[in-house]
Amino acid sequence: MKVLVAVKRVVDYNVKVRVKADGTGVETANVKMSMNPFDEIGVEEAVRLKEAGKATEVIAVSLGPTQCQETIRTALAMGADRGIHVQTDVELQPLAVAKLLKAVVDKEQPQICILGKQAIDDDANQTGQMLAALAGWPQATFASKLVINDDGSANVTREVDGGLETVTVKMPFVLTTDLRLNEPRYASLPNIMKAKKKPIDTLTPEQLGVDAAPRLKTLKVAEPAKRQAGIKVKSVAELVDKLRNEAKVI
Amino acid sequence: MPAYEAPLRDIRFVLNEVLRIDTFSNLPGFADATPDVVDAILEEAAKFCSGELQPLNQSGDEEGCHFDDGKVTTPKGFKEAYAKFAEAGWIGLPCDPAYGGQGLPKVINFAVEEMVCSANLSFGMYPGLSNGAYNALHLHGTEEQKKLYLPKLVSGQWSGTMCLTEPQCGTDLGLIKTRAEPQADGSYRITGTKIFISAGEHDLTENIVHLVLARLPDAPAGIRGISLFVCPKFLPDAAGKVGERNKLACGAIEKKMGIKASATCVMNFDGAQAWLVGQKHKGMSAMFTMMNFARLAVGIQGLGVAEAAYQGAVTYAKERLQMRSLGGVKAPDKPADPIIVHPDVRRMLLTQRSITEACRALAYWAGMELDIAAHHPEAERRQAADDLVALLTPIVKAYLTDHGSLAANLGVQVFGGHGFIRDWGMEQLIRDARITQIYEGTNGIQALDLVGRKLSVGTGRLLRRFFHPVTAYLETAAAKPALAEFALPTIKAMAKLQQATAWLAQAGLKDPEEAGAAAHDYLRLFALVALGYMWCRMAEVALSKQESEERAFYQAKLAGARFFMAKVIPETNLLFTTMTSGKNAMMAVPDDYF
Numbered sequence: 001m002k003v004l005v006a007v008k009r010v011v012d013y014n015v016k017v018r019v020k021a022d023g024t025g026v027e028t029a030n031v032k033m034s035m036n037p038f039d040e041i042g043v044e045e046a047v048r049l050k051e052a053g054k055a056t057e058v059i060a061v062s063l064g065p066t067q068c069q070e071t072i073r074t075a076l077a078m079g080a081d082r083g084i085h086v087q088t089d090v091e092l093q094p095l096a097v098a099k100l101l102k103a104v105v106d107k108e109q110p111q112i113c114i115l116g117k118q119a120i121d122d123d124a125n126q127t128g129q130m131l132a133a134l135a136g137w138p139q140a141t142f143a144s145k146l147v148i149n150d151d152g153s154a155n156v157t158r159e160v161d162g163g164l165e166t167v168t169v170k171m172p173f174v175l176t177t178d179l180r181l182n183e184p185r186y187a188s189l190p191n192i193m194k195a196k197k198k199p200i201d202t203l204t205p206e207q208l209g210v211d212a213a214p215r216l217k218t219l220k221v222a223e224p225a226k227r228q229a230g231i232k233v234k235s236v237a238e239l240v241d242k243l244r245n246e247a248k249v250i
Numbered sequence: 251m252p253a254y255e256a257p258l259r260d261i262r263f264v265l266n267e268v269l270r271i272d273t274f275s276n277l278p279g280f281a282d283a284t285p286d287v288v289d290a291i292l293e294e295a296a297k298f299c300s301g302e303l304q305p306l307n308q309s310g311d312e313e314g315c316h317f318d319d320g321k322v323t324t325p326k327g328f329k330e331a332y333a334k335f336a337e338a339g340w341i342g343l344p345c346d347p348a349y350g351g352q353g354l355p356k357v358i359n360f361a362v363e364e365m366v367c368s369a370n371l372s373f374g375m376y377p378g379l380s381n382g383a384y385n386a387l388h389l390h391g392t393e394e395q396k397k398l399y400l401p402k403l404v405s406g407q408w409s410g411t412m413c414l415t416e417p418q419c420g421t422d423l424g425l426i427k428t429r430a431e432p433q434a435d436g437s438y439r440i441t442g443t444k445i446f447i448s449a450g451e452h453d454l455t456e457n458i459v460h461l462v463l464a465r466l467p468d469a470p471a472g473i474r475g476i477s478l479f480v481c482p483k484f485l486p487d488a489a490g491k492v493g494e495r496n497k498l499a500c501g502a503i504e505k506k507m508g509i510k511a512s513a514t515c516v517m518n519f520d521g522a523q524a525w526l527v528g529q530k531h532k533g534m535s536a537m538f539t540m541m542n543f544a545r546l547a548v549g550i551q552g553l554g555v556a557e558a559a560y561q562g563a564v565t566y567a568k569e570r571l572q573m574r575s576l577g578g579v580k581a582p583d584k585p586a587d588p589i590i591v592h593p594d595v596r597r598m599l600l601t602q603r604s605i606t607e608a609c610r611a612l613a614y615w616a617g618m619e620l621d622i623a624a625h626h627p628e629a630e631r632r633q634a635a636d637d638l639v640a641l642l643t644p645i646v647k648a649y650l651t652d653h654g655s656l657a658a659n660l661g662v663q664v665f666g667g668h669g670f671i672r673d674w675g676m677e678q679l680i681r682d683a684r685i686t687q688i689y690e691g692t693n694g695i696q697a698l699d700l701v702g703r704k705l706s707v708g709t710g711r712l713l714r715r716f717f718h719p720v721t722a723y724l725e726t727a728a729a730k731p732a733l734a735e736f737a738l739p740t741i742k743a744m745a746k747l748q749q750a751t752a753w754l755a756q757a758g759l760k761d762p763e764e765a766g767a768a769a770h771d772y773l774r775l776f777a778l779v780a781l782g783y784m785w786c787r788m789a790e791v792a793l794s795k796q797e798s799e800e801r802a803f804y805q806a807k808l809a810g811a812r813f814f815m816a817k818v819i820p821e822t823n824l825l826f827t828t829m830t831s832g833k834n835a836m837m838a839v840p841d842d843y844f
């Protein structure tokens with residue numbers, strides 16, 4: 001059984017994100033980039049499936065500029081077997097990513113495709129769902145537990161608003177990871193060294209026959225408004241008055 | 251505890267841009283260490299240090315090690331962290347692939363060690379001692395010994411120790427009393443007491459490999475009668491399976507000032523079975539060949555603490571609001587300005603940082619020359635590198651550890667009263683750093699090594715390995731207008747160093763006590779010149795990249811270089827004056843003065 005894991009290169013979660021002066025996006029020049037934390041969880045889950053003898057091959061896929069290969073190497077160092085890099089410098093939006101992944105899925109025929117439930121840069125939470133729809137596969141999103149059954153199905157526990165929900169899905173399916181699914185490992189030094197020798201195939205959207213052009217236009221990116229300093233009120237009556245007449249919340 | 255974020259950009263700057271390790275890809279180990287792989291290694295090591303080791307630093311200090319009837323338990327979390335560290339293969343980074351290591355350059359290991367020491371100095375002792383034992387056996391062990399011990403040390407399944415010190419001797423190992431009796435089967439029985447043995451007993455590994463200095467029955471008196479032995483806690487069979495307990499035990503652990511999570515043990519050998527490593531009576535020279543590594547590694551400990559202290563201090567200085575800037579209010583919306591606006595606070599931060607950055611470059615340079623000495627195809631180049639490392643080792647050991655203590659002290663000072671309070675974790679850095687100036691040969695002994703031994707080798711051959719290329723570099727640099735600003739003060743300091751060397755050669759030859767009295771000042775003078783040279787090289791790179799996207803980073807390097815040239819390197823004048831004032835201020839003092 002092949003498992004495909006999507007890994008996105010994003011601004012590192014420790015970085016304090018700054019908006020570009022011209023309001024077209026966030027500053028990414030000279031900013032530390034790393035693998036989307038939800039995708040790390042995805043790689044970890046796939047590697048565990050392989051270690052448990054459930055998966056035979058783990059393929060890490062990343063889409064975007066050349067530097068995405070570093071992100072793929074990170075996945076290879078964690079234990080993925082090979083990488084696929086779909087190289088493009090255009091801004092990739094969830095629908096384009098889903099279409100590109102669908103093309104890769106058609107080529108590779110995995111039984112499970114694992115994505116993060118969202119990427120920490122744009123927080124879209126759409127790609128996994130779109131991919132499932134395009135592929136006509138079942139989806140199990142926000143997973144906090146994955147159990148592979150002998151009959152080619154899987155039980156997935158999902159984190160939903162009301163608590164936990166367990167669903168059974170038939171392979172092939174799309175899984176999106178939530179934070180509690182696992183705790184990703186540190187890559188070992190020997191695996192970091194081995195990762196260099198593992199193959200990464202490079203493809204382009206054209207080769208995959210996908211038009212990756214953006215459909216949405218970003219009008220403006222702005223910092224959240226600064227919080228106003230608080231004030232002290234002298235009495236409950238004054239507080240109620242302010243809530244009613246100034247804040248207009250009661 | 252201040253958060254620690256590995257200074258990866260600074261480390262890469264030294265490795266890739268200043269030392270240009272990529273130009274050595276013809277050496278074994280370096281070929282695998284392409285910049286992208288080095289980046290991946292450093293990033294993962296950094297993640298491990300910040301994520302696993304640093305969180306145990308303060309708790310390990312608070313809890314310390316426990317001793318109960320010969321058993322030592324490390325603080326909570328250490329066992330798990332060690333297991334992960336070993337599992338991830340970090341111990342084997344510079345080790346021979348024949349024994350399961352990765353065979354990567356030592357200079358890369360220096361960078362990883364720096365991070366480990368910044369994050370948790372106590373933790374670093376355990377793999378550090380294993381590395382010492384590995385080196386001793388790798389260099390001097392028989393094939394059989396290597397096959398038995400090295401794979402286990404490399405994987406971290408077993409750990410190592412260095413058993414030198416005894417109650418009556420630390421510096422003067424000629425006084426060692428521990429005895430080794432030859433046995434019919436070719437092994438030996440060791441009897442005696444060793445003290446201050448780091449990692450002598452603990453709960454991290456299934457076996458502990460002690461390397462012990464002891465005296466054979468027919469040994470000549472003094473330092474020429476010492477032999478080196480390997481003495482495992484549990485006797486392994488030929489396949490490496492641990493068996494019977496050897497006749498040795500931990501008698502106590504010390505209560506101490508710092509590195510409290512590192513067990514410092516009294517070790518009693520009571521007829522413990524052991525095997526000779528290297529030749530009879532040649533134990534000291536065997537020890538010394540690996541001591542260079544160990545001394546450089548202790549220098550790296552000082553560097554690690556200095557970096558941690560700076561990071562804590564600079565974060566605090568940006569947040570702490572006290573008093574208004576003398577140059578006019580800087581934060582009108584706040585009740586006071588952040589203390590980073592004050593000249594005295596900047597003095598402290600820049601003293602920490604400008605010296606730390608140059609120390610990093612110096613230590614890594616020595617690390618790279620170690621690799622060259624081991625692997626270069628040309629014998630002449632190997633010899634030159636070996637000479638340079640021999641010369642730089644006492645300087646790196648002593649100056650970097652002195653700086654670690656200084657930087658830790660400044661860190662506390664920047665924190666004001668809060669620096670003195672345990673919760674902030676800054677005073678721990680002072681306590682942890684303090685030992686690095688003492689073990690592996692006190693810094694006083696390092697200075698003696700420099701003036702007594704290193705200067706005289708081959709009538710100044712080691713010195714020329716430094717003076718000639720550095721002088722040539724500085725002269726060329728001084729002719730470049732933008733670089734002259736940094737090269738000229740360094741040339742001045744270099745002139746003082748040369749004068750000091752000439753003075754020392756004369757005065758010291760006539761009267762060895764003059765050399766002993768001058769040693770401390772001379773070592774510091776030498777170190778400052780070496781750091782000045784490193785700053786020139788760093789400034790040269792920074793100047794060439796002023797148009798890059800990372801301009802701010804390179805500007806910061808120039809700022810560090812300027813501070814060093816204005817405020818640090820002039821100390822060479824003072825050192826020259828005090829040094830050449832001679833021994834009398836100390837030695838003419840009558841004994842009953844004290």
Ligand SMILES: Cc1cc2nc3c(=O)[nH]c(=O)nc-3n(C[C@H](O)[C@H](O)[C@H](O)COP(=O)(O)OP(=O)(O)OC[C@H]3O[C@@H](n4cnc5c(N)ncnc54)[C@H](O)[C@@H]3O)c2cc1C
Nearest residue numbers: 412413414415419420421446447448514689690691692694
């Ligand atoms: C926490 C800790 C861990 C240690 N770990 C180990 C270990 O793992 N293995 C091990 O074998 N040892 C270890 N040691 C011992 C350490 O190496 C010694 O303490 C050190 O070598 C100094 O020896 P000493 O304490 O006997 O001091 P002494 O030798 O008594 O020195 C006292 C002072 O006299 C000075 N001095 C001595 N001789 C001269 C001289 N000729 N000229 C000028 N000054 C001189 C010294 O510089 C020092 O300032 C450890 C010690 C500590 C505290």
Ligand SMILES: Cc1cc2nc3c(=O)[nH]c(=O)nc-3n(C[C@H](O)[C@H](O)[C@H](O)COP(=O)(O)OP(=O)(O)OC[C@H]3O[C@@H](n4cnc5c(N)ncnc54)[C@H](O)[C@@H]3O)c2cc1C
Nearest residue numbers: 570572573574589592593594595663664665666667668670
């Ligand atoms: C053990 C202990 C006992 C104490 N006992 C008492 C006591 O009995 N009574 C009492 O009232 N207090 C006491 N204190 C408090 C002590 O006096 C303060 O800690 C001290 O005055 C420093 O103030 P701070 O800690 O707020 O440091 P800060 O004022 O925040 O100073 C931090 C750093 O900034 C520097 N700095 C600040 N302003 C400037 C400036 N304008 N220019 C240059 N540098 C500047 C300082 O020199 C220092 O290095 C005690 C503190 C301790 C730790």
